[in-house]
Amino acid sequence: MPESADTPRGSLKVYLGYAAGVGKTFQMLADGHAAAERGVDVVVAYFQPHARPDTIEQAQGLEMVPHRKIEYRGKTFEEMDTDAVLRRRPSIALVDELAHTNIPGSIRTKRWEDVQVLLDAGTEVWTTMNVQHIESLNDQVWQITGIQVRETVPDGIVRQAAEIVAVDVTPDALLNRLKRGAVYKPEMVEKALTGFFKGSNLGALRELTLRQAAHEVDLRQSAYDETRGFQVPRISEARPGGTPDNQPKERILIHITADPSTAMLIRRGRRVADYLHADCTALFVHQTPELSQLSAEERQAVEKHLRFARSLQIETRILAGTDIAKTVVDFARHSQVTQIFVAHSQVGLLERLRGKDFTEDIVRLAQDLQVTVVADRSRRQTLQ
Amino acid sequence: MSDQEKNSHSTRGRLKVFLGYASGVGKSFRMFDEGRRRRDRGQDVVVGALQPKVPIEIQPLLSSLEIIPTFNIKGVPVIDVQAILQRRPQVCLIDGLAYDNPRDSRNAHRWQDVEELLSAGITIVASVNLQYIGDQREAVEKLTGKRVTQTIPREFLDTADEIVIVDAPTEAATERRSALREMALVLSADVIDAGLQRYMHSHGLEQHLGTNERFLICLTPRANFERMMATARRNATRFHCDVLAAYVRRPDLSEADQKLLEQGLAKARENGAQVEVLEGQDPVETIVRYARSHGVTQIFVGHSVKKDLGTRMFGSTVSRLVRAARGIDVRVFPHLDRERQP
Numbered sequence: 001m002p003e004s005a006d007t008p009r010g011s012l013k014v015y016l017g018y019a020a021g022v023g024k025t026f027q028m029l030a031d032g033h034a035a036a037e038r039g040v041d042v043v044v045a046y047f048q049p050h051a052r053p054d055t056i057e058q059a060q061g062l063e064m065v066p067h068r069k070i071e072y073r074g075k076t077f078e079e080m081d082t083d084a085v086l087r088r089r090p091s092i093a094l095v096d097e098l099a100h101t102n103i104p105g106s107i108r109t110k111r112w113e114d115v116q117v118l119l120d121a122g123t124e125v126w127t128t129m130n131v132q133h134i135e136s137l138n139d140q141v142w143q144i145t146g147i148q149v150r151e152t153v154p155d156g157i158v159r160q161a162a163e164i165v166a167v168d169v170t171p172d173a174l175l176n177r178l179k180r181g182a183v184y185k186p187e188m189v190e191k192a193l194t195g196f197f198k199g200s201n202l203g204a205l206r207e208l209t210l211r212q213a214a215h216e217v218d219l220r221q222s223a224y225d226e227t228r229g230f231q232v233p234r235i236s237e238a239r240p241g242g243t244p245d246n247q248p249k250e251r252i253l254i255h256i257t258a259d260p261s262t263a264m265l266i267r268r269g270r271r272v273a274d275y276l277h278a279d280c281t282a283l284f285v286h287q288t289p290e291l292s293q294l295s296a297e298e299r300q301a302v303e304k305h306l307r308f309a310r311s312l313q314i315e316t317r318i319l320a321g322t323d324i325a326k327t328v329v330d331f332a333r334h335s336q337v338t339q340i341f342v343a344h345s346q347v348g349l350l351e352r353l354r355g356k357d358f359t360e361d362i363v364r365l366a367q368d369l370q371v372t373v374v375a376d377r378s379r380r381q382t383l384q
Numbered sequence: 385m386s387d388q389e390k391n392s393h394s395t396r397g398r399l400k401v402f403l404g405y406a407s408g409v410g411k412s413f414r415m416f417d418e419g420r421r422r423r424d425r426g427q428d429v430v431v432g433a434l435q436p437k438v439p440i441e442i443q444p445l446l447s448s449l450e451i452i453p454t455f456n457i458k459g460v461p462v463i464d465v466q467a468i469l470q471r472r473p474q475v476c477l478i479d480g481l482a483y484d485n486p487r488d489s490r491n492a493h494r495w496q497d498v499e500e501l502l503s504a505g506i507t508i509v510a511s512v513n514l515q516y517i518g519d520q521r522e523a524v525e526k527l528t529g530k531r532v533t534q535t536i537p538r539e540f541l542d543t544a545d546e547i548v549i550v551d552a553p554t555e556a557a558t559e560r561r562s563a564l565r566e567m568a569l570v571l572s573a574d575v576i577d578a579g580l581q582r583y584m585h586s587h588g589l590e591q592h593l594g595t596n597e598r599f600l601i602c603l604t605p606r607a608n609f610e611r612m613m614a615t616a617r618r619n620a621t622r623f624h625c626d627v628l629a630a631y632v633r634r635p636d637l638s639e640a641d642q643k644l645l646e647q648g649l650a651k652a653r654e655n656g657a658q659v660e661v662l663e664g665q666d667p668v669e670t671i672v673r674y675a676r677s678h679g680v681t682q683i684f685v686g687h688s689v690k691k692d693l694g695t696r697m698f699g700s701t702v703s704r705l706v707r708a709a710r711g712i713d714v715r716v717f718p719h720l721d722r723e724r725q726p
Contacts, residue, residue, distance in 0.1 A: 143594055143711075166569065170400075170546045200583055207576040207595045210549065214569035214624065221562045268713070275622045339715075344706055360703045363716050367687055370615075372715045373706045377594075 007122040011162040012115070014098070015128045016213060018205040019197065021052070021174055021183030024128035024167045025096050029058040032094050032126070036062060045093035045118070045125075046080035046111070052182055062094075070105050077103040082114045085123070092124045099133035099151040112157050119160070131209040134158060135312060136271040139264050139377040144204045147196060155270060156313045159219070166213035171202035215275065250278035253337040255328050255362070256309065256316075257284070258301035261343040261376060263308060268374045269341045270312045281335065282309040282316045285327045289320060325361035332369055339370045397507040399498075400546040401481070401575075404513050405568035406561060411511045411550040412479050416445040418509060419477045423448060430473040432463050432501070433494070435480055449477070457486040463497045465490055468506070475507045482516030482534045495536040514568045517541055527563050541571075542578040570624045594711075597623040600680040601652065602671055602705075603631035605641035607686025609648040612717050613655055616684060627652075630660040630674055632667040668701060672708045683712055687719040 015024040025048070036042045044064045065088055068081035079102050085093055095118070100111040108114050118125050132141040135152040142148045158164075169177075175197065177183050184192055254269040256262050266282065273280035284302055288294055294302070306316045321327030332340050342362050363371050400418075404411035412435065423429045431451040438446065452468055454461035462485050468476055483494040491497050498508050515524040519538040525531060541547075549572040551565065577596055599616045603609060616627045629652035631645055652659050664670030675683055685702060706714045 140594060166549070166551045168549055168551060168572075170548060172546060200580055203576055203580045203583065204595045207573045207580065210569045210573040210576070211596065211624070213551070214566045214573065217562055217566040217569065221559060221566070276619060277622070357703065359706060360700070363687070363700075363702055368718050370715060370717055372682075372713055375709065375711050375713050377711060 010119040010121070010123040010125055012119060012160050013124075013126045013163045013165065014158060014161040015126070015165050015167050016209060016216075017128070017130050017167045018132070018209040019130060019174060019202060021177050022167050022169045024130075026055050026058050027165070027167050028094055028096070028126050028128055029055065029062065032062055032092070033058075035092060041091040043085070043088060043090040043093055045082075045085045045090075046095045046097070048096050054182065063090075065093075068106075070103050072103050072105055079103060079106050080111065080114055082107070082117055085118060086121055089121075090123060092126060093118055095125055095127045098127040098129040098157075099153050101151050110153075112153050116157075129153060129158075131205060131212050134212065136267045136274070137208065137212070139267055140208070141205070143377045144208075145196065145201045154311050154313075155274065156311075158216070161216070162220075164213055164216040166209060168206070168210070171206060174202060219274070250276045250339060251335065251337045252276075252278050252280045252339050252341060253328070253332050253335070254280065254282040254309065254314065254341045255285075255343075256282050256302065256305050257343070258298040258305075259343060260301075262305045264377060265341055265343045265374050266305065266309050266312065266314065268377075270314060272341075272372075273314075278338075280314045281337070282306065282314045283328060283331055284316070284318050285321045285324045286318070287320075287322055287324065291318060291320075325358060325365050328362060329365040329369070332366065337369065339372055340366055341372050341374055344373050344375060395503075395505040397502045397505050398545040399502055399543060400507070400509045400548070401541065401544045402509075402511040402548050402550055403568055403572055404511065404550045405564040407513060409550050409552045411513075412439065412442055413445070414548070414550050415477060415479060415509055415511045416442055416449070419449055419475070420445050422475055422509075428474040430468065430471060430476050431479075432468050432476040433461065433478045433480060436461065452476075457489065460484075460486050462486070462489055463494060465497050465500055468501060469504055472504075473506060475509060476501055478508060478510040481510045481512040482536050484534045493534075493536070495540050499540070512536065512541075514564060514571065517571065520567060520571060523567065524564065527560050542575055544575055545579070547572050547575045547579075573624075594679065594681055596679070597625040597681045598679050599625065599627045599682050599684060600671075600675050600678070601627065601629040601657065602683060602685045603629060603645055603648045603652070604686055605637070605644045606719065607648075608717055608719065609651065609686075612684045612686070613652060613657070615717075616657070617655055627655070627657040628660065628678060628680065629657040630662050630671065632662045632664055632670045634667070668704045668708050671705065672712075675709065675712055680712055683709055683714050684717060685714060686717050 015028045017024040029044075032042045032044070042062060044059060044062050046067065047059055047064065065081060065085050067078035068084070070077045070079055080095060095111065095115055098112050098115060102109060102111060102114075108117075115125050115127060131137060132145075132149045133151060133153050134155060136155050138149060138152055174183075175193075178189055178192060178197060181189065183189075250273075252269055252273045254265055256266070269280055269282075272278070282305075284306060286294055291299070306318075309316050317331070319327055319331060328340065331337075340362060342359055344359055359373055363373075402411040402415045416431075419429050419431070429449060431446065431449050433454050434446075434451070452464055452471060454463055456462070461483070463478070478494075478498060481495055481498065485492060485494060485497070491500065498510065502508055514520055515528070515530070515532050516535050517538055518535045521532050521535050549568055551569065573596070580595070599620060601609075601612050601616055613629075620627050629649070631649070637645070649659050649661070660674065662670050662674055664673075671683070683705065685705060687702065702714070702716055
């Protein structure tokens with residue numbers, strides 16, 4: 001549906017939880033009912049058909065936009081029918097599971113992309129997700145739980161949200177729900193208890209959720225203060241031991257290579273930049289005169305990393321230079337970078353003797369800059 | 385993490401706290417609603433304390449619950465500890481933890497009454513507001529301008545088996561409430577962290593989960609300590625996290641260097657860092673071991689400038705640190721001399 005250029009973008013509200021069963025969907029639907037009672041035009045645009053009994057009950061009485069049915073490998077799958085929602089033009093659309101990957105054959109790959117379409121058309125969207133689906137938290141979640149989450153949402157999408165609601169329940173209460181069969185079917189419960197729901201995982205993810213929610217509140221306050229010029233003390237100043245924040249803005253430079261550890265480096269850089277309200281740039285340096293002279297394998301890996309950086313709203317640069325470390329450091333100096341992020345290079349004694357330790361080179365050359373050597377946060381390395 | 389089975393040998397009751405960031409967010413309602421549900425599930429629940437004014441939406445919840453009234457001394461409501469102990473319920477609800485009892489009471493503070501009930505094996509479900517937590521009071525006062533005199537110690541809150549934040553999003557127009565909400569979220573996360581560490585410890589796990597950032601500043605005589613400390617403090621307020629500082633004692637230190645180090649340590653303490661002097665043959669190993677056992681996520685270290693054969697063979701201290709610190713970021717700071725003479 002064509003929109004005039006002055007249609008204001010819809011606002012986004014995210015119900016953030018730490019596991020299945022904490023009550024995100026339930027609360028979203030409850031708030032939907034409350035809005036509908038106030039006379040707001042609310043529809044359920046996507047709702048998990050195999051939802052829990054109490055959640056299904058909560059959805060009763062709200063208008064549902066029928067799902068799109070998609071055939072894939074002889075089975076029928078249901079996805080949100082974004083076009084139907086656009087035609088229906090509600091004020092608020094409730095969309096469950098923001099991190100969901102659509103079935104092949106759908107118009108868009110990710111549900112968050114469908115949500116962007118709704119927002120662009122001026123529809124307000126309320127949605128649900130778990131903290132472990134935030135892209136930049138991927139490594140930390142892996143480190144904590146030993147589980148690598150594949151369906152992620154770029155941080156920038158979450159950042160668009162006008163409001164983040166932390167849906168909180170204690171792990172004990174969640175485990176009770178699980179054992180009562182209120183979350184999964186009975187045959188799934190045992191597996192859940194020894195897998196994702198085991199031991200300290202829930203507590204740790206819950207802690208991450210609350211920290212993330214606090215961080216999101218902090219970011220929104222800063223943005224608000226900047227636009228309105230409020231003189232209220234920032235929490236960072238009011239907190240015990242807090243300091244006023246009148247330092248010049250930090251600039252982080254992430255050094256990109258073809259090495260797989262680069263993905264981790266990008267996520268960590270994004271995360272730190274967010275917390276420090278810093279600018280963030282990613283740089284790749286090729287020793288060949290032209291980028292096209294790199295091996296196909298290396299070029300693909302580098303391009304993947306550059307795309308990934310851009311998807312997290314990191315500005316990317318490509319430079320040619322025979323001495324990579326020197327090129328990186330020179331660029332940093334000229335661009336007022338305050339911190340260079342590099343991955344830890346795994347080199348043997350022989351290479352070190354020959355002076356071929358890249359991390360060492362950067363550290364040595366950048367003696368007037370801060371260099372952060374980012375650790376490999378995969379679980380193998382931390383459990384020794 | 386609280387774990388009922390693991391604690392079954394002890395007779396202490398469990399403490400569950402509903403934390404609100406302002407009055408009116410609904411923590412009393414949530415608490416009494418939980419009391420009602422526990423009663424419906426067959427638990428023996430009593431109410432040990434109500435707020436002086438009972439909001440209208442809570443009254444229906446109270447109708448099904450037994451109340452052991454507080455008694456009034458000089459207009460101050462005091463929990464009837466004796467009556468509750470005699471009644472011996474499984475669960476006792478306390479709406480409002482932060483009250484000072486009048487002089488000559490059984491205990492000076494209500495949280496001590498609660499402590500007594502917990503020791504007697506009674507589970508406590510209680511509510512409290514952010515501004516009444518000892519270490520938060522000052523910050524809340526700065527934001528709200530309202531003075532608070534009655535507080536509960538942070539250490540008491542940290543013993544909670546469960547904490548629930550009653551989180552209600554704020555309208556953008558009430559930016560003070562946003563700041564309070566942020567503080568309450570961080571406080572809840574910190575209390576959960578304390579519980580997680582107890583859980584890990586009780587399971588013989590020394591590993592830290594890395595759920596929260598923690599910075600460690602390595603002190604060396606020539607490091608630009610002022611810069612490192614200032615950066616750490618600034619970043620720590622952003623990350624809501626702790627700063628530690630440590631140095632490894634070395635016998636061969638000159639008197640001048642020793643003095644520099646001690647100045648650094650004093651400065652770190654002034655800035656609220658947790659300071660430690662470590663003993664060990666190998667400084668790198670010693671620092672990394674300390675960092676690991678204290679859940680450090682980022683080590684701050686000053687640049688080393690030497691480049692001799694030994695350094696080339698085994699790497700500079702910095703690169704040895706990087707190699708040893710697997711799983712921990714290492715942030716290298718410019719050398720003092722470098723910064724002074726560009």
